[in-house]
Amino acid sequence: MIKGGAIEKGMYILFKGDPYLVAEREFVNPGKGAAFTRCKLKNAKNGSVLKETIKTSDNVEEANVYDRDAQYLYSDEAFHFMDVETYDQFEISAAVLSDKGGYLMEGEQYRVIMWEAEPIDVIIPMKIVVEVTDAPDAVKGDTVTGASKTVVVETGVSVQVPIFIKAGDKIRINTESGEYVERVNE
């Protein structure tokens, strides 16, 4: 048990019987009233997001999570992984991974978060370098500063990029915001 005031971003807590990832956390202390921790909680089993406010003095149960290293294989309706030690294959549903599914690189090794023998999350780097696989040509004469277009990258996700980016370019993207960071020259 921890106190509501000890909740940290990135922690897993048990709430209404389910494990939740603390996606956002802010302390609020009304001038006339008790102190609270205002959180956004993401259900680790189905990906649904909950807004909750917990008294800093209330008891909160931490979820007993552990991790295993696994290689990402491929996706169909779900995302398929293989444990690198046991070679066991397992899958994680698209709902659980939500946006993260679009940033997984086939063949790469990831840390998978487990709760009661179920995979509930995958840790992905904050920034990754990917190849642009599909990019529309820039419209001629379009010189408006800050103009952008949408391209598709090798992991399947769409990204807003500056108009000079072409298919085959490598770009760095932020996996938390989904935003383009820079072109990578090799």
Add this chain to the structure above:
Amino acid sequence: MVFSVPPPIVYGGEMDALHSDHIHRLRRRAEVVRRIRAFFDRRDYLAVETPRLCPTPIPESHIELFETRRRGPDPETGAQRRPLWLLPSPEVYLKQLLAAGSGSLYEIARSFRNGEVDGPHHAVEFTMLEYYTVDADGDDSIAITEDLLAELGIPGPATRISMADAWLRWCGIDLEATLNADGTGDRSRMIAEITRAGLGTHTGEGDTWEDLFQRVFLTWVEPELPADRPVYLTRYPAAVPTLARRLPGTVWADRWELYLGGVEVANCFGEETDPDRIAAFFHREVAGKTEVGHRVHDVPPDYLRRPRLPRCSGVAMGVDRLVMAVLGSRDIDEVIAFRPDFRYDTASKTDDTKGTPES
């Protein structure tokens, strides 16, 4: 919004640019404080300085105090002296001056709250402006506060919205339906409204009406308040115990809070002047302190019974947050000279991790 806390500013080392930005902000802060004083001096409010140490603060169950003690035995009894407490606001003394006939008055006072979580909007030692206007109510204080904000260059126009309207608009709950005619909160009707509105907010067995009120307000209503202009959130439920008077014939209190940039900056009461109701509030808050395990202190005996508090309206405004609003700062560390309790040795190591607001 989630923030990481930047390290406090530490002098010494090679941080000249950072230092000069900080000094520049402190100059602008000094200008804000000068203007506040000039504003109230021009209006003939009495500028006072009351003690920070007090043997008998106003009890507030949610506020933990710093405790200290004079040396030596009590000269009358020979026993150890009673504790002194660092005040969380100058209210306890200002109201005694008002009762003694001071007329309208103000103070810019250092204030102390133990148990605050350090963060971008909190420090355990901070600066509070309190101004009391005699023969005035909460609406009059809004007019005065609007003039003050204009004087400081905070752009309006302000939005004024009642608590009931804010709840209807942002969480679909009929707040009045959760209140009894006598102004008290009805826990089961609050739970029914939370269910009806489909908020999914958890309701524990130990939750009181006030717990649920705060939880829904902080989760669904407060984050939605407009951040691009001043907002006066008015008419709090009388069921939230404070020293605001109840608006006659209603379940609401003459109380408002001011939000700037979505952050709570000031609280106003059309003040309760009935000594019996003030005593009842003290009694309840002392019980509340015992319940949450805070140290219980002596309370002012027969407070404001003779002489009584005149009809008046009081505003308590966080000066640090006000300066943040004027300067567009997002962290209180940018507008205070020092945070009082950081450790130099660890703080200096974290200079390169100067936090930026996340998301």
